[in-house]
Amino acid sequence: MMVFPTMELLDGRCVTLEKGRLEEPLIWHVDPVEKAKEFAVAGAEWMHLTDFNAIQGDDSNKELVAEIIRVAGIPVQLGGGMRSRDSIESWIEQGAGRVVVGTLAALDPTLVWEMAKQYPDQIVLAVDVWQGQVMTEGWRQAGAFEPESYIAAFGAAPFAGIIVTDIDSDMSDLDAQLGLISGLAAKAQAPVIASGVVRCVDDLSRLKYLSNISGALVGRALFRKTLTLEDALKAAQPQPEEIAEFI
Numbered sequence: 001m002m003v004f005p006t007m008e009l010l011d012g013r014c015v016t017l018e019k020g021r022l023e024e025p026l027i028w029h030v031d032p033v034e035k036a037k038e039f040a041v042a043g044a045e046w047m048h049l050t051d052f053n054a055i056q057g058d059d060s061n062k063e064l065v066a067e068i069i070r071v072a073g074i075p076v077q078l079g080g081g082m083r084s085r086d087s088i089e090s091w092i093e094q095g096a097g098r099v100v101v102g103t104l105a106a107l108d109p110t111l112v113w114e115m116a117k118q119y120p121d122q123i124v125l126a127v128d129v130w131q132g133q134v135m136t137e138g139w140r141q142a143g144a145f146e147p148e149s150y151i152a153a154f155g156a157a158p159f160a161g162i163i164v165t166d167i168d169s170d171m172s173d174l175d176a177q178l179g180l181i182s183g184l185a186a187k188a189q190a191p192v193i194a195s196g197v198v199r200c201v202d203d204l205s206r207l208k209y210l211s212n213i214s215g216a217l218v219g220r221a222l223f224r225k226t227l228t229l230e231d232a233l234k235a236a237q238p239q240p241e242e243i244a245e246f247i
Contacts, residue, residue: 003233010025014032025052043233048219054082077096082099098161120158175231182210185210193217201232
């Protein structure tokens with residue numbers, strides 16, 4: 001299972017949010033560029049980056065995001081503000097390893113399907129769930145879709161992955177989150193990346209045994225230091241099977 005150390009940007013600073021509330025960010029006083037380099041040094045193979053300003057239509061983090069992509073030393077999975085073909089293609093051309101599409105997939109699923117075929121292994125679908133519905137507009141707008149039917153509607157679209165976030169539970173009820181994520185993963189044809197469920201090593205140990213879970217975003221726990229990236233990467237590795245000794 002792949003661990004994606006996760007960084008979220010707001011006004012040029014690293015932040016974490018409680019249930020997507022942009023008006024109440026928890027600010028971390030670290031250099032985003034240096035933090036991205038630290039992810040690579042620790043052994044991460046990918047990182048995930050979300051630009052909350054871009055979600056609001058503000059491109060003030062654009063140069064910072066581009067710099068992180070250039071110097072991180074590992075591929076970047078980028079989310080935030082991917083509302084058109086042009087924005088997706090622009091970030092791919094600037095070196096983003098993958099781009100995450102949420103609202104655009106709900107508004108124009110045909111375009112997103114075409115983009116997934118055009119850029120194999122580079123388009124990731126975001127499915128953010130609140131009270132049984134898929135949310136759009138950065139968790140601010142409830143859609144008319146249930147997550148099961150929403151994922152099913154994309155069928156065999158060649159996504160690099162599907163990021164599933166249970167906003168409703170948001171770390172408060174891990175069993176409920178795992179139930180939702182595992183249920184959706186069982187129906188998805190693309191591999192699922194779990195978001196918002198990792199607080200400690202034990203959470204990763206449980207997650208990696210769920211069917212069709214290819215990875216996990218790990219952000220808040222790293223910044224709060226309830227988990228080190230080194231321990232997360234180790235926990236995500238498959239355990240060697242015991243081999244019987246023959247005498």
